[in-house]
Amino acid sequence: MNEIKNIILCGFGAIGSVYASKLLQNTEYDFRVLVDDLHYRKYLNNPVTYNGTALKVNFILPQEEDFKSDLIIIATKMSGLNSALNEIKNFVSEDTVILSLLNGVTSEQIIADRYGREKVLYSYFIGHSSVRTGNSITHDGVNTLVFGSDNKNDIDNIEKVKVFCDKVGINYQIANDIKHSMWLKFMLNVCANPTTALFRMSFGEMLNNESMMGLAIKIMKEVQAVAKAEGVNNTEFMVEENLEQLKAMSPEGKTSMFQDVINKRKTEADIFVGTVSELGKKHNISTPYCDFLNDAFNVLHEQFSK
Secondary structure (H helix, E strand, O other), rough: OOOOOEEEEEEEOOOOHHHHHHHOOOOOEEEEEEEHHHHHHHHHHHOOOEEOOOOOEEEEEEOOOOOOOOEEEOOOOOHHHHHHHOOOOHHHEEEEEEEEOOOOOOOHHHHHHHHHHHHHHEEEEEEOOOOEOOOOEOOOOOOOEEOOOHHHHHHHHHHHHHHHHHHHHHOEEEEHHHHHHHHHHHHHHHHHHHHHHHHOOOOOHHHHOOHEEEEEHHHHHHHHHHHHHHOOOOOOHHHHHHHHHHHHHOOOOOHHHEEEHOOOOOOOOOHHHHHHHHHHHOOOOOOOOHHHHHHHHHHHHHHHHH
16 A cells, blocks of 8 residues: 555645645645635735644646646536646546545545546534634644545555645545535535524534524435435435534534635535425425525625626
């Protein structure tokens, strides 16, 4: 098994900066942040800071051809995925492992369709939300990288990422049933992100509002029905599991979607409630609450663009 030595990060925002700060403390790795020409100039003039410290990373441009990556971490938003897949082309080798930390449950298949299923591990980031103001990012360090596979042929790649995380000091979990775990996180995102953003609530305010929690549970049940239709295992207890995760969130924490709405930025509602609505139609499952929230955010996005 070849160890991971060369790493590329795509996406230098709230999640990407968490791992950039870790990798910069480990000089044995050749770590690069992939950016286009516009962002390269932008970051040189205005460096990303993480908890008050400027992240002095080595950048790599998509057109460069003298670097092959053992590990590519994609931490963009879903809207940036297609660009990221185009930009990593020169850096993918036969043994490259790709981790997608995008929200939602669809990015791994999109990446596999482009670069091959054997290169992709299912993965996601879970933890307290970062707060981003311009290029300044603050985070309390509570985070975990969850990864795994439903394919026994991925054992070597899982071991490579495990060894890498141990050496770098990255908090991680290897999920026994990664698809169930991913859908559980997806359920949390779908019930909490759009609702807290629309009603301007922290997690604590959400949990203490009986009507809000009633709405959240109705949304969870829509996700649960769609997950079962998609072949996810052990869906019968997902709502209860999700409620426990929700209670563990920081009471003062605010979702990234809440921050997007406050700053009048386009949100990722389409990959949360929009995905549930789309899969509901595919399986002939009624999803009225997700349908409404998807429409509501389309209204907000149109308003933000004016």
